[in-house]
Amino acid sequence: MGDFSLQELTSILAMQGFVGISLFSVLLLMALGLAIIFGQMGVINMAHGEFMAMGAYTTYLLSVMTQTYFPELMNYYFLIAIVASFIVAGSFGYLTEYVLIRHLYKRPLDTLLATWGLSLIMQQSFRSFFGAREVSPTLPDWLMGSWMPTDSIFIPINGMFVLGLTGFVTLGVFLLMYRSAWGLNVRATTQNRVMSGAVGINTKRVDRLTFALGCGIAGIAGAAFTTIASTGPTSGSLYIVDTFMVVVFGGAASLFGTIASAFTIAQAQSILEFFISSSMAKVLTLLTLIIILMIRPEGLFSSKVRK
Amino acid sequence: MNFVYERFLGGKNGALAIAILAILILVIFPLFLDAFRLNLVGKYLTFAFAAVSLVLLWGYGGILSLGQGVFFGLGGYAMAMFLKLEASDPESTKIQTTPGIPDFMDWNQLYELPWFWIPFESFTFTLLAIILVPSIFAFIIGYSMFKRRVGGVYFAIITQVIAVILTVLIVGQQGYTGGINGITDLKTLNGWDIRTDSAKLALYFINALLLLGVIMLSKFILTSKFGQLLLAMKDKEDRVRFSGYDVSNFKIFVFCVSAVIAAIGGAMFTLQVGFMSPSFVGIVPSIEMVIFAAVGGRMSLIGVVYGTLLVNFGKTGFSETFPELWLFLMGGLFIAVVMFFPNGLAGIWNKYAPKVPFLRPLVNSSTNAETKSAPAKIESESTIEPESTTEGAKS
Numbered sequence: 001m002g003d004f005s006l007q008e009l010t011s012i013l014a015m016q017g018f019v020g021i022s023l024f025s026v027l028l029l030m031a032l033g034l035a036i037i038f039g040q041m042g043v044i045n046m047a048h049g050e051f052m053a054m055g056a057y058t059t060y061l062l063s064v065m066t067q068t069y070f071p072e073l074m075n076y077y078f079l080i081a082i083v084a085s086f087i088v089a090g091s092f093g094y095l096t097e098y099v100l101i102r103h104l105y106k107r108p109l110d111t112l113l114a115t116w117g118l119s120l121i122m123q124q125s126f127r128s129f130f131g132a133r134e135v136s137p138t139l140p141d142w143l144m145g146s147w148m149p150t151d152s153i154f155i156p157i158n159g160m161f162v163l164g165l166t167g168f169v170t171l172g173v174f175l176l177m178y179r180s181a182w183g184l185n186v187r188a189t190t191q192n193r194v195m196s197g198a199v200g201i202n203t204k205r206v207d208r209l210t211f212a213l214g215c216g217i218a219g220i221a222g223a224a225f226t227t228i229a230s231t232g233p234t235s236g237s238l239y240i241v242d243t244f245m246v247v248v249f250g251g252a253a254s255l256f257g258t259i260a261s262a263f264t265i266a267q268a269q270s271i272l273e274f275f276i277s278s279s280m281a282k283v284l285t286l287l288t289l290i291i292i293l294m295i296r297p298e299g300l301f302s303s304k305v306r307k
Numbered sequence: 308m309n310f311v312y313e314r315f316l317g318g319k320n321g322a323l324a325i326a327i328l329a330i331l332i333l334v335i336f337p338l339f340l341d342a343f344r345l346n347l348v349g350k351y352l353t354f355a356f357a358a359v360s361l362v363l364l365w366g367y368g369g370i371l372s373l374g375q376g377v378f379f380g381l382g383g384y385a386m387a388m389f390l391k392l393e394a395s396d397p398e399s400t401k402i403q404t405t406p407g408i409p410d411f412m413d414w415n416q417l418y419e420l421p422w423f424w425i426p427f428e429s430f431t432f433t434l435l436a437i438i439l440v441p442s443i444f445a446f447i448i449g450y451s452m453f454k455r456r457v458g459g460v461y462f463a464i465i466t467q468v469i470a471v472i473l474t475v476l477i478v479g480q481q482g483y484t485g486g487i488n489g490i491t492d493l494k495t496l497n498g499w500d501i502r503t504d505s506a507k508l509a510l511y512f513i514n515a516l517l518l519l520g521v522i523m524l525s526k527f528i529l530t531s532k533f534g535q536l537l538l539a540m541k542d543k544e545d546r547v548r549f550s551g552y553d554v555s556n557f558k559i560f561v562f563c564v565s566a567v568i569a570a571i572g573g574a575m576f577t578l579q580v581g582f583m584s585p586s587f588v589g590i591v592p593s594i595e596m597v598i599f600a601a602v603g604g605r606m607s608l609i610g611v612v613y614g615t616l617l618v619n620f621g622k623t624g625f626s627e628t629f630p631e632l633w634l635f636l637m638g639g640l641f642i643a644v645v646m647f648f649p650n651g652l653a654g655i656w657n658k659y660a661p662k663v664p665f666l667r668p669l670v671n672s673s674t675n676a677e678t679k680s681a682p683a684k685i686e687s688e689s690t691i692e693p694e695s696t697t698e699g700a701k702s
Contacts, residue, residue, distance in 0.1 A: 117641025279479030
């Protein structure tokens with residue numbers, strides 16, 4: 001570290017920190033969906049990464065279609081793609097809940113296996129349909145380039161856009177879960193399913209929509225993902241373990257915990273990556289997390305519940 | 308004698324099932340398969356160790372570990388380190404900058420043997436390490452998890468993360484571990500060339516006998532009072548705890564036992580296949596081990612061996628002819644087993660074999676007679692309307 005001057009070190013920290021911010025955005029978007037599904041329903045969705053890939057492929061498809069049929073609209077398609085990714089992944093999630101998940105609520109470990117099976121099928125479908133090679137959509141011009149606050153700091157615009165999107169979605173989830181009548185139903189169902197049913201909440205419907213919402217947010221994560229990396233059939237599965245760690249570390253049912261833990265994990269990993277090899281950075285980060293979880297198994301922020 | 312018969316074999320039915328399995332893997336396979344296929348079956352049978360370990364841990368203990376590959380890998384790597392050191396004597400590695408160290412260390416500019424490799428020059432130490440390293444590792448993980456009552460899906464996720472950590476570590480530290488290629492070019496075991504057909508045949512028999520031994524040992528564990536407690540814990544953990552038992556100690560114990568069983572499989576894998584690599588450590592192999600157990604029947608020590616063989620034959624067959632279909636099939640299998648056959652092959656056997664008069668004496672051989680009620684419970688759970696507690700919401 002001695003070779004860097006103070007100013008260089010600050011720039012490195014700022015830029016590396018911003019790389020961390022992009023990772024943070026994707027992790028948080030993935031984790032939000034997962035935290036809703038896992039935290040509210042106790043269901044482990046191993047196919048969550050594939051729902052993200054589904055959103056990414058939707059964005060890619062839309063980009064290709066726009067380029068072929070409406071080249072003059074290239075500047076705007078990305079906004080539509082975000083919505084489309086949400087709808088596609090969300091509807092597929094709705095279907096998955098109906099066909100698969102709802103039969104397995106009593107057996108959480110089995111859900112894990114069944115959704116793993118689903119993820120294999122989805123991965124192979126992506127591979128058959130889009131090919132094994134990684135694809136990336138043509139990004140609109142306004143997402144390119146970078147912003148330079150000083151001579152030595154480059155901050156990519158797409159990263160800032162993704163950060164903004166993440167903030168927007170997080171706010172949306174917060175409003176939906178904690179400020180809307182539907183969110184009240186969801187939280188009531190989480191706390192006491194039988195009692196919620198007794199007071200007239202349609203808990204089945206709540207489950208189905210919650211699952212769909214979680215998957216839909218994964219779809220948005222996929223759309224955001226395309227701006228910072230290219231998408232392959234196994235892109236989603238690369239993030240799934242990290243995402244689970246974010247959710248578990250943050251405390252499953254806490255929105256604030258999820259945000260804080262996504263931030264910590266992403267920053268730790270990307271700043272460490274600059275000084276030691278990226279594999280060791282990952283090992284160190286995950287190892288630290290496990291040790292913290294051994295000391296505090298309920299995660300960083302969690303409501304005090306007797307089990 | 309009667310004690311052995313009842314406890315290690317599981318009475319008349321159990322003895323019959325073990326005998327049939329023994330005849331299949333000790334007589335029929337060696338007689339009818341050529342050397343290449345037999346070696347392949349031998350490789351599958353090493354995975355069966357991991358599947359058997361999951362019967363104890365997951366089927367009876369209700370603890371799903373998605374990190375059995377870690378222990379399989381620890382056993383495999385311990386054996387591979389010993390064999391590699393034997394293969395890298397100064398004579399055969401004299402073209403290296405530093406003769407006498409494994410080739411991949413030389414490629415990665417290491418000039419002496421790392422400290423943790425040195426004890427593996429001893430065969431006795433290696434054998435001890437295959438048993439002790441996984442059990443100590445499992446003890447540390449188990450102690451810190453179960454004492455704090457971490458269980459269920461959390462435990463599954465954390466074991467999975469441990470599998471990721473170990474894989475990334477092995478791949479990243481190429482100079483010390485051989486990296487992504489693993490430890491290859493293994494030649495001799497105490498001077499005995501393990502690459503010849505006769506050595507492979509001998510190793511196959513050692514492996515098969517060890518597997519039968521492990522199954523009988525597991526049966527012994529499960530028919531003991533401990534096995535009963537394990538099952539009780541799985542169904543009503545709190546009630547066992549309130550009865551005055553320290554639940555976490557039982558969990559730690561069964562986790563350690565399952566780790567050792569998987570590690571023995573890993574060591575036999577290295578011996579028979581001739582290399583060990585991180586692709587048998589990470590998430591995917593660990594989850595495949597779970598599917599072997601699920602397909603065979605998570606409550607059946609014998610069933611999982613058939614499950615392992617079936618899935619692996621399917622995998623080899625399909626990936627040779629229709630590689631792109633295999634993942635669809637594997638995924639479908641996962642879903643189908645979980646949704647429709649929670650007891651796997653053993654469950655199907657127990658359900659349909661009584662209807663065939665000829666097979667009737669064999670029925671229930673694959674599940675432990677004393678624990679008949681347990682598979683029935685899973686079945687009843689799966690047939691209950693999942694939303695039965697939310698019926699009130701219908702209106």
